[in-house]
Amino acid sequence: MPAFEQAYTDAIEAKILPGYALLAGDKHGQTLHASAAGVQSLKPGSTRPFQLDTVCAIASMTKLMTAIAALQCVERGLLDLDASVKDRLPGIARYGIITGFDDEKNEAVLTPEATPITLRMLLAYTNGHEYDALSPLLTKWRASRGETPGAGSTVEQKSTLPLVFAPGTSWRYGAGSDWAGKLIERASGQTLETFMRAHIWTPLGISDMTFFPHARPAMAARLATISTLDAQGAGPAADAPDFDILTGGTECLGGVGAYASTAAYFPLLQAVLRRDTALLSPASWTELLRPQLDARCKAEFNAYLTSSPLHMQYLGMGLPASVVKTWSFAGMVCEEGVEGRMGKGAVMWGGLPSMAWWVDSEAGLCGVAACQVMPPMAPVVMALHEGFQRGVYGEYGMGVEVESKESR
Missing domain, CATH: 3.40.710.10 (DD-peptidase/beta-lactamase superfamily)
Known part of the structure; x- marks a missing residue:
């Protein structure tokens, strides 16, 4: 042995x-x-x-x-690595950037952010998102809404969070792949399970x-x-x-x-x-x-x-x-x-x-x-x-x- x-x-x-x-x-x-x-x-x-x-x-x-799967969609012309994803994921950055938290008001300090998020950013984790459980500010934001980190049954419920930096300027571990999975579904018209089974699992x-x-x-x-x-x-x-x-x-x-x-x-x-x-x-x-x-x-x-x-x-x-x-x-x-x-x-x-x-x-x-x-x-x-x-x-x-x- x-x-x-x-x-x-x-x-x-x-x-x-x-x-x-x-x-x-x-x-x-x-x-x-x-x-x-x-x-x-x-x-x-x-x-x-x-x-x-x-x-x-x-x-x-x-x-x-x-x-x-995302690169397979790029090869098929369904997605573009460097195009904005907002047309298919309209709510992805709707809260802007969280820059602080007002404890007296029990509310986050949010700043609008208009930088387009791309599929490349989602897959590279430069998109501005961070898992809420890893971020003290996002944990406070969740609590102010009566929610816990990771709450929700859908990608949108779990991952529609304030950004923690302007897209393309830093790196955080967050929901980029979850959003990319949702993007694949909307571009292909299939669930991620169906798409992966057809194009990854079955071929292998x-x-x-x-x-x-x-x-x-x-x-x-x-x-x-x-x-x-x-x-x-x-x-x-x-x-x-x-x-x-x-x-x-x-x-x-x-x-x-x-x-x-x-x-x-x-x-x-x-x-x-x-x-x-x-x-x-x-x-x-x-x-x-x-x-x-x-x-x-x-x-x-x-x-x-x-x-x-x-x-x-x-x-x-x-x-x-x-x-x-x-x-x-x-x-x-x-x-x-x-x-x-x-x-x-x-x-x-x-x-x-x-x-x-x-x-x-x-x-x-x-x-x-x-x-x-x-x-x-x-x-x-x-x-x-x-x-x-x-x-x-x-x-x-x-x-x-x-x-x-x-x-x-």
Whole structure:
């Protein structure tokens, strides 16, 4: 058993991790590692094992598929990366920019903003939005309206928020992909589920993927449930029966809403690694994976990641703060590489319940680590995923030149 797999086994025995699944492969389409262990739920009486076909809420790992779907719409002439989205999303920035909060009046200070928001901005997270749960000002704005962060069942209800900066001038983690998903629906005349099934899932032979697992009994029977560590991120893990990862959402949420098994998500990563022309043209693959941030926005992005320990936990993917990062439509780009972990230009992201994926074109490797553990991106679990990534790279990625501050 590889050392990284033993670490997962030890975490299960320590009751930190109920169950997990791992898959890694190369640019030739070979599966280099596959393993799974533990149980899919801590609900009383549940003993079903966590396997490669266990269905998980993949949360923000949905964003990669939404970006691919958006570029498919661009290729078909349905959308334009650099045109204003206001004709199809008329309410997207109706509140303007929030610049402060008047506690005496219990109301936000809002400034009108007329800069057009484009699809490129939505996918690059330079559109002005931030998730309300991450913004003290937006949390106050929600409370002043008698609402909680993430409230609502639709994209409009959840994501029609005041902007936190003028579009195109900074970077924040927010509802760009949810808005992009809604834009795809209105441009194509189909739900995001129908569009993705026709143009992403079916071409790749993927069946265990959906936004509505409870409508598919075969998937619902294999659905893992959320478990949570304590407030300090330590075990033992406990079942979290009241946790709703969609916070009441009932629509296809392009940023957070899909469900998939590890075995179903893995072919998507392999397709990205080989730049499969069944999904996108070579030019569109280049657009998907290239850094999208100008110098100002990249500086804002890196400052945002390091602005608090929670930001580093939720968004840093376990990378050192000293490593310069940027953003592509697909996810975070590690500009310099990290010795022993990934090559220069590797792309990676994850999902709220401590999930992670990566695609390293230089090394010719990709992988996904799945579980369903809160708090978000729990450090003890993300460290396991880093060990998995390092183990795969150490075994199969030798000979790839990695440039990093640590190695220079």
